[in-house]
Amino acid sequence: xxxxxxxxxxxxxxxxxxxxxxxxxxxxxxxxxxxxxxxxxxxxxxxxxxxxxxxxxxxxxxxxxxxxxxxxxxxxxxxxxxxxxxxxxxxxxxxxxxxxxxxxxxxxxxxxxxxxxxxxxxxxxxxxxxxxxxxxxxxxxxxxxxxxxxxxxxxxxxxxxxxxxxxxxxxxxxxxxxxxxxxxxxxxxxxxxxxxxxxxxxxxxxxxxxxxxxxxxxxxxxxxxxxxxxxxxxxxxxxxxxxxxxxxxxxxxxxxxxxxxxxxxxxxxxxxxxxxxxxxxxxxxxxxxxxxxxxxxxxxxxxxxxxxxxxxxxxxxxxxxxxxxxxxxxxxxxxxxxxxxxxxxxxxxxxxxxxxxxxxxxxxxxxxxxxxxxxxxxxxxxxxxxxxxxxxxxxxxxxxxxxxxxxxxxxxxxxxxxxxxxxxxxxxxxxxxxxxxxxxxxxxxxxxxxxxxxxxxxxxxxxxxxxxxxxxxxxxxxxxxxxxxxxxxxxxxxxxxxxxxxxxxxxxxxxxxxxxxxxxxxxxxxxxxxxxxxxxxxxxxxxxx
Amino acid sequence: xxxxxxxxxxxxxxxxxxxxxxxxxxxxxxxxxxxxxxxxxxxxxxxxxxxxxxxxxxxxxxxxxxxxxxxxxxxxxxxxxxxxxxxxxxxxxxxxxxxxxxxxxxxxxxxxxxxxxxxxxxxxxxxxxxxxxxxxxxxxxxxxxxxxxxxxxxxxxxxxxxxxxxxxxxxxxxxxxxxxxxxxxxxxxxxxxxxxxxxxxxxxxxxxxxxxxxxxxxxxxxxxxxxxxxxxxxxxxxxxxxxxxxxxxxxxxxxxxxxxxxxxxxxxxxxxxxxxxxxxxxxxxxxxxxxxxxxxxxxxxxxxxxxxxxxxxxxxxxxxxxxxxxxxxxxxxxxxxxxxxxxxxxxxxxxxx
Numbered sequence: 055x056x057x058x059x060x061x062x063x064x065x066x067x068x069x070x071x072x073x074x075x076x077x078x079x080x081x082x083x084x085x086x087x088x089x090x091x092x093x094x095x096x097x098x099x100x101x102x103x104x105x106x107x108x109x110x111x112x113x114x115x116x117x118x119x120x121x122x123x124x125x126x127x128x129x130x131x132x133x134x135x136x137x138x139x140x141x142x143x144x145x146x147x148x149x150x151x152x153x154x155x156x157x158x159x160x161x162x163x164x165x166x167x168x169x170x171x172x173x174x175x176x177x178x179x180x181x182x183x184x185x186x187x188x189x190x191x192x193x194x195x196x197x198x199x200x201x202x203x204x205x206x207x208x209x210x211x212x213x214x215x216x217x218x219x220x221x222x223x224x225x226x227x228x229x230x231x232x233x234x235x236x237x238x239x240x241x242x243x244x245x246x247x248x249x250x251x252x253x254x255x256x257x258x259x260x261x262x263x264x265x266x267x268x269x270x271x272x273x274x275x276x277x278x279x280x281x282x283x284x285x286x287x288x289x290x291x292x293x294x295x296x297x298x299x300x301x302x303x304x305x306x307x308x309x310x311x312x313x314x315x316x317x318x319x320x321x322x323x324x325x326x327x328x329x330x331x332x333x334x335x336x337x338x339x340x341x342x343x344x345x346x347x348x349x350x351x352x353x354x355x356x357x358x359x360x361x362x363x364x365x366x367x368x369x370x371x372x373x374x375x376x377x378x379x380x381x382x383x384x385x386x387x388x389x390x391x392x393x394x395x396x397x398x399x400x401x402x403x404x405x406x407x408x409x410x411x412x413x414x415x416x417x418x419x420x421x422x423x424x425x426x427x428x429x430x431x432x433x434x435x436x437x438x439x440x441x442x443x444x445x446x447x448x449x450x451x452x453x454x455x456x457x458x459x460x461x462x463x464x465x466x467x468x469x470x471x472x473x474x475x476x477x478x479x480x481x482x483x484x485x486x487x488x489x490x491x492x493x494x495x496x497x498x499x500x501x502x503x504x505x506x507x508x509x510x511x512x513x514x515x516x517x518x519x520x521x522x523x524x525x526x527x528x529x530x531x532x533x534x535x536x537x538x539x540x541x542x543x544x545x546x547x548x549x550x551x552x553x554x555x556x557x558x559x560x561x562x563x564x565x566x567x568x569x570x571x572x573x574x575x576x577x578x579x580x581x582x583x584x585x586x587x588x589x590x591x592x593x594x595x596x597x598x599x
Numbered sequence: 600x601x602x603x604x605x606x607x608x609x610x611x612x613x614x615x616x617x618x619x620x621x622x623x624x625x626x627x628x629x630x631x632x633x634x635x636x637x638x639x640x641x642x643x644x645x646x647x648x649x650x651x652x653x654x655x656x657x658x659x660x661x662x663x664x665x666x667x668x669x670x671x672x673x674x675x676x677x678x679x680x681x682x683x684x685x686x687x688x689x690x691x692x693x694x695x696x697x698x699x700x701x702x703x704x705x706x707x708x709x710x711x712x713x714x715x716x717x718x719x720x721x722x723x724x725x726x727x728x729x730x731x732x733x734x735x736x737x738x739x740x741x742x743x744x745x746x747x748x749x750x751x752x753x754x755x756x757x758x759x760x761x762x763x764x765x766x767x768x769x770x771x772x773x774x775x776x777x778x779x780x781x782x783x784x785x786x787x788x789x790x791x792x793x794x795x796x797x798x799x800x801x802x803x804x805x806x807x808x809x810x811x812x813x814x815x816x817x818x819x820x821x822x823x824x825x826x827x828x829x830x831x832x833x834x835x836x837x838x839x840x841x842x843x844x845x846x847x848x849x850x851x852x853x854x855x856x857x858x859x860x861x862x863x864x865x866x867x868x869x870x871x872x873x874x875x876x877x878x879x880x881x882x883x884x885x886x887x888x889x890x891x892x893x894x895x896x897x898x899x900x901x902x903x904x905x906x907x908x909x910x911x912x913x914x915x916x917x918x919x920x921x922x923x924x925x926x927x928x929x930x931x932x933x934x935x936x937x938x939x940x941x942x943x944x945x946x947x948x949x950x951x952x
Binding site (some may be wrong): 100102105160184185189190284287288310311312320321323479481486498501519 | 632633634635636637638639640641642643644645646647649650653654655656708710711712713718721722780781784785788789792807808809810812896897898899900902907908909911915
């Protein structure tokens with residue numbers, strides 16, 4: 055008995071290792087001619103969902119964008135809207151939109167990509183009981199409230215009323231390739247929103263068995279899944295024969311799933327990945343030095359701000375907010391705390407966006423004299439009161455927030471206190487309930503490439519993410535004016551004026567914009583980064599040899 | 600023997616219930632004090648309340664007791680009728696969970712609406728492979744080193760084993776893991792990968808900074824060795840001391856005096872008796888290795904149980920933490936029972952009644 059077990063175990067391990075030795079080694083690229091071909095191996099975290107209606111996190115979107123295609127796509131450099139599956143997206147009043155589709159596109163299972171495919175997907179996402187994350191994005195479509203009625207007492211014991219309709223009244227099919235979308239209010243930026251994966255179509259077979267479709271997606275894009283989703287391990291995509299549009303460059307895209315970015319970076323260093331779309335913050339400088347020309351850096355569109363609780367008396371005077379903003383030297387914090395991974399913000403709209411301008415906020419560069427003067431004009435800081443600075447725990451925000459506090463203290467002599475003990479969920483709930491007692495850190499990323507995404511949701515009266523409680527009639531009117539402008543370009547001047555109001559009022563203190571940092575391997579021939587949808591794996595070509 | 604096993608199995612019940620209550624209470628407290636984890640899913644975008652409520656309900660965070668700080672969620676006020684035994688209360692979230700787990704084998708779903716049982720089924724093969732590699736590594740190398748050192752106390756081998764084991768014991772596993780990943784997996788691996796004559800299974804498979812689907816076993820060798828390293832040191836030291844003690848025992852002297860070969864004296868008489876404490880340790884160590892796997896799997900990106908627990912704890916997925924840790928507790932209990940039974944096989948003096 056003794057010893058036998060060990061012998062068996064050792065023998066078993068040895069055999070198994072031999073077996074892998076034989077089957078392994080298929081890692082090399084095959085070599086067709088031309089630019090396309092090869093296997094692109096990319097970093098990914100575990101996606102939440104692979105359905106257009108469910109996936110709203112970065113790892114999901116990266117996969118969904120290759121499996122599915124929508125009405126429009128975005129130009130890689132200018133982020134301008136280009137037609138993809140749509141023939142046209144038109145409106146005369148910016149409220150009723152008519153969408154015509156190109157014919158001939160199908161899903162991988164042969165179902166046609168017609169008007170029904172889009173209406174089905176949008177209605178499925180919006181219907182409350184389906185609990186789909188991207189239901190959020192259907193909020194502008196008329197009739198959304200009927201399919202997802204609000205719970206009268208939030209999380210309380212009363213149950214939410216049953217939806218009174220299963221489909222949104224704003225969506226109407228005209229013929230097989232035409233449908234109309236009626237919005238609650240005019241919105242000139244509507245065409246920019248529908249390139250988001252939440253608006254991609256779904257096959258009937260997918261909606262019928264959403265769980266199966268999540269494991270083995272039925273897409274309509276240039277790639278289809280090879281096998282099924284290997285949770286926490288890998289997702290492999292191959293070319294889809296049913297795709298009629300411009301084909302993708304690599305023959306195969308392999309998403310390797312990592313639990314954290316450090317493990318992903320190690321795998322990249324060991325040559326196991328071709329693209330790493332983000333970098334571990336601590337290795338940023340090292341990557342810059344090591345990969346130089348194979349590192350892609352560009353200003354991003356993720357906004358960090360220190361919100362001002364306008365519902366607290368202390369922060370009601372805009373001169374106080376201006377003075378606080380004037381005492382912060384953003385660049386020095388970026389250099390000291392973040393190794394230069396951010397760009398100081400001087401406006402409210404991402405610098406990569408059409409219509410964005412530098413220097414909208416005149417109080418966003420350090421000027422201690424002016425700060426002191428403004429504070430004095432406002433009657434000074436309440437004696438004995440501390441400035442409280444809030445951030446969520448465990449995400450490293452306390453470091454830079456402390457630097458902000460120190461700079462304010464040095465400039466204006468206001469003592470500060472950090473409140474950084476709330477976990478993210480509770481922190482967000484505090485924000486929703488407007489219970490902050492001082493400046494609070496929050497961020498924002500755009501939902502679509504249109505200036506409005508940086509303005510209305512954050513500062514519009516009563517808007518969802520308006521955590522400052524800011525309300526300004528002139529601002530709201532300018533937003534409405536932009537929303538009903540006759541085209542995307544025509545809307546920009548109104549939005550710019552609205553942004554100017556923010557630059558004076560400072561409902562939040564702009565801090566910085568992120569920088570995109572991605573690295574790619576020597577196998578990559580041309581690296582393509584889309585200004586809206588980030589690394590575009592289907593467009594990245596590999597060296598063929 | 601049979602009665603002993605039954606008694607031990609009955610002892611499992613309070614242990615498992617106790618752990619489950621602790622886990623349940625801790626994860627409930629986490630939700631009560633740090634907020635609804637579903638809200639965090641949306642980040643900066645404030646979801647509309649209907650959507651938030653629908654998703655909260657579906658994921659099982661809607662129980663009202665999760666809003667009352669400190670409430671152990673044992674009982675709730677009966678919605679209708681007089682409740683359980685006329686007390687006006689009915690069994691709460693904890694009993695719902697117990698009922699689901701033990702009567703319906705339903706461990707709940709995670710924040711991504713996947714069944715916990717599916718998650719575990721996906722993850723278990725990786726963890727088992729890793730554990731087998733770790734235990735085999737620490738048993739074979741640890742015992743061999745311990746025997747070599749023990750037989751020749753004070754020799755060079757003895758000192759080499761003593762010093763190297765102290766070194767390994769004093770390095771925490773998360774440091775060892777990261778250092779091995781960076782230097783063995785990345786740096787040394789890159790040197791190997793530049794040499795064409797080395798087969799891919801070695802240069803790409805074994806010397807890798809993490810798990811690879813293309814080399815499902817080869818890429819687990821180094822993570823397994825890291826996981827086993829800590830216990831390897833303890834195993835070696837235990838064996839060494841035990842051998843040194845037994846080699847001077849009366850029965851070994853008798854065996855030698857009888858004229859038995861050295862091989863038989865060491866192999867059968869000394870080693871068999873010296874291994875009792877080592878086996879105990881290895882058995883208990885399966886539990887510790889499971890805990891170590893939480894760290895090792897995260898560092899080496901092994902999609903096993905340990906990484907699952909790490910990710911669930913980070914995002915506050917109560918159902919996953921409760922379900923997986925309950926299963927781990929069962930594994931440890933069963934392993935301990937098996938170790939106790941093995942004693943009787945190894946040592947004829949031990950009898951269970």
